[in-house]
Amino acid sequence: MIRFEKVTKRYAGPGRPALDQVTLDIDKGEFVYLVGQSGSGKSTALRLVLRELRPTTGRLYVAGKEINRMAGWKVPRLRREIGTVFQDFRLLPNKTVAENVAFAQQVIGKSHKEISKAVPATLELVGLKDKADRMPDELSGGEQQRVAVARAYVNRPMILIADEPTGNLDPQTSVGIMNLLGDINQTGTTVVMATHDHGIVDQFTKRVIELENGKVVRDEAAGSYGFQHLDNQQED
Amino acid sequence: MQLRHVFSELRIGLRRNLTMHLAVVVTLFVSLTLAGIGILVRSEAGKAVDELGNELQIRVNLCTEDDPSLRRGTANCASGEVTAAQKERIEQELDSSPEVESFEFETKQQSFDTAYEQAKRKDRGYLFEGEGAVVSVEQWPAAYWVTLESPDEADGVISAVEGLDGVASILDQRDAMKQIFGIMTVLKYGSWIGSGFLLFAALLQVANTIRLAALARRREIGIMRLVGASTLFIALPFLLEALVTAIVGVGLAAGALAAFQYWGVEQGMAERVTFLPWVGWSDYVDALIGTFPPGIVLLGPALTLIPTLLLTRKYVKV
Numbered sequence: 001m002i003r004f005e006k007v008t009k010r011y012a013g014p015g016r017p018a019l020d021q022v023t024l025d026i027d028k029g030e031f032v033y034l035v036g037q038s039g040s041g042k043s044t045a046l047r048l049v050l051r052e053l054r055p056t057t058g059r060l061y062v063a064g065k066e067i068n069r070m071a072g073w074k075v076p077r078l079r080r081e082i083g084t085v086f087q088d089f090r091l092l093p094n095k096t097v098a099e100n101v102a103f104a105q106q107v108i109g110k111s112h113k114e115i116s117k118a119v120p121a122t123l124e125l126v127g128l129k130d131k132a133d134r135m136p137d138e139l140s141g142g143e144q145q146r147v148a149v150a151r152a153y154v155n156r157p158m159i160l161i162a163d164e165p166t167g168n169l170d171p172q173t174s175v176g177i178m179n180l181l182g183d184i185n186q187t188g189t190t191v192v193m194a195t196h197d198h199g200i201v202d203q204f205t206k207r208v209i210e211l212e213n214g215k216v217v218r219d220e221a222a223g224s225y226g227f228q229h230l231d232n233q234q235e236d
Numbered sequence: 237m238q239l240r241h242v243f244s245e246l247r248i249g250l251r252r253n254l255t256m257h258l259a260v261v262v263t264l265f266v267s268l269t270l271a272g273i274g275i276l277v278r279s280e281a282g283k284a285v286d287e288l289g290n291e292l293q294i295r296v297n298l299c300t301e302d303d304p305s306l307r308r309g310t311a312n313c314a315s316g317e318v319t320a321a322q323k324e325r326i327e328q329e330l331d332s333s334p335e336v337e338s339f340e341f342e343t344k345q346q347s348f349d350t351a352y353e354q355a356k357r358k359d360r361g362y363l364f365e366g367e368g369a370v371v372s373v374e375q376w377p378a379a380y381w382v383t384l385e386s387p388d389e390a391d392g393v394i395s396a397v398e399g400l401d402g403v404a405s406i407l408d409q410r411d412a413m414k415q416i417f418g419i420m421t422v423l424k425y426g427s428w429i430g431s432g433f434l435l436f437a438a439l440l441q442v443a444n445t446i447r448l449a450a451l452a453r454r455r456e457i458g459i460m461r462l463v464g465a466s467t468l469f470i471a472l473p474f475l476l477e478a479l480v481t482a483i484v485g486v487g488l489a490a491g492a493l494a495a496f497q498y499w500g501v502e503q504g505m506a507e508r509v510t511f512l513p514w515v516g517w518s519d520y521v522d523a524l525i526g527t528f529p530p531g532i533v534l535l536g537p538a539l540t541l542i543p544t545l546l547l548t549r550k551y552v553k554v
Contacts (some may be wrong), residue, residue: 073466076461076464078464079463090455103456104463107469108466155464
């Protein structure tokens with residue numbers, strides 16, 4: 001589903017590359033944590049998959065297409081296969097919950113009929129059926145993140161990318177979001193989640209890919225957050 | 237495509253940036269009006285040249301049967317209507333003159349028709365046609381329109397041709413034409429230069445409006461890009477906003493030009509200055525939808541849509 005082949009990403013200016021000869025393979029239906037310290041290259045990797053950035057060298061395949069050579073006008077179609085969730089939710093404050101979710105369908109030209117079917121179904125999936133007409137600022141952080149997940153999932157993408165989805169949430173709420181992402185993964189959607197949240201990673205055991213200084217230093221089928229973190233905790 | 241979404245975005249966008257849009261509309265209105273006036277003046281100059289010749293032209297009238305010049309005591313027309321041999325002699329003279337750039341023959345009928353048009357403007361068409369007509373095509377002189385190399389040098393050719401048999405008179409309106417065309421040239425370029433500056437200001441305003449709108453909508457745009465909205469779909473509200481301001485600006489300018497054409501030309505200049513032919517409503521239509529120089533109906537939308545398209549690509553990069 002996602003394949004990095006010796007991908008290097010170098011930003012303008014001196015210094016080491018953000019990603020350095022990264023090779024990895026994520027299959028359809030997998031749930032993968034991308035862990036590592038700030039600046040380790042997690043966000044760069046995600047932005048490459050979304051084709052917000054292009055690799056400096058190497059090849060990158062997403063949803064069966066080699067996207068580093070993809071023409072600009074084909075990018076929107078690629079992104080329709082990818083749902084994205086962020087730490088800060090990024091909801092539109094002047095739209096209701098249902099309108100926020102519907103927005104993702106409107107702007108890619110889905111019909112009114114399709115939208116009126118898909119939006120309530122998706123809100124039910126994330127457990128916000130009865131809050132469809134609320135404004136985002138009337139919701140808790142966890143609920144807002146559920147709206148964001150609903151928006152990312154309403155077009156039934158093949159891949160769901162989550163960048164620190166629990167970063168702004170308390171542990172209990174985070175568990176709720178993780179269960180939701182787990183449910184979505186069960187439907188066959190590939191989930192790639194960048195996170196700092198060691199509790200979550202250790203509790204919901206999945207494949208862990210650890211990046212350090214732009215290199216893959218660990219790739220475990222059922223991993224934990226990692227030793228480095230424990231070392232830090234002992235020092236605290 | 238979700239038209240409802242696009243139009244609701246358009247409505248919100250127009251309202252959000254109302255003052256900027258008004259500024260664009262006013263600037264476009266004034267600049268397009270000036271551009272249109274420039275186009276009308278250009279047409280006017282063309283019309284005047286067609287009928288009266290330009291500041292480089294003199295007219296050599298040829299003899300008719302019983303030419304009025306005989307009564308003035310000149311003998312050039314003693315042999316009556318100009319003959320082919322006389323015309324050949326005149327053409328030779330024109331050909332050999334270094335002051336002459338080119339010359340063109342005008343038949344009696346063409347010459348008569350032009351004079352008739354001029355008379356009609358002065359409400360004296362009855363002299364040319366109908367029961368009370370006092371002149372006929374036969375009495376009207378054929379002529380050579382002589383275009384000079386330089387507007388100031390015609391003495392040589394005039395003196396060479398003046399005395400030839402078959403030449404009734406020489407009409408030299410260079411001085412009057414020079415003044416008229418001088419005024420028209422100033423008006424034309426003045427209005428185009430003014431229009432150019434204002435159009436430049438309009439471009440900057442359009443650019444600013446887009447930047448503000450892109451900033452105000454950056455979160456929406458970010459989400460649109462992420463969920464895979466096409467570039468066109470993202471740019472569409474911007475393009476429609478630009479189109480609406482262009483249409484309003486063009487509409488106002490078209491109205492102002494119509495007012496100029498009606499009160500300024502038809503009810504104004506054309507009533508007072510009758511020796512010149514004046515631009516009419518077909519010239520007005522040309523100023524709106526002509527292709528060269530481009531009419532304001534093309535100019536307005538082009539000048540807002542093209543920068544919008546370019547800038548949206550810059551600010552709303554997918």
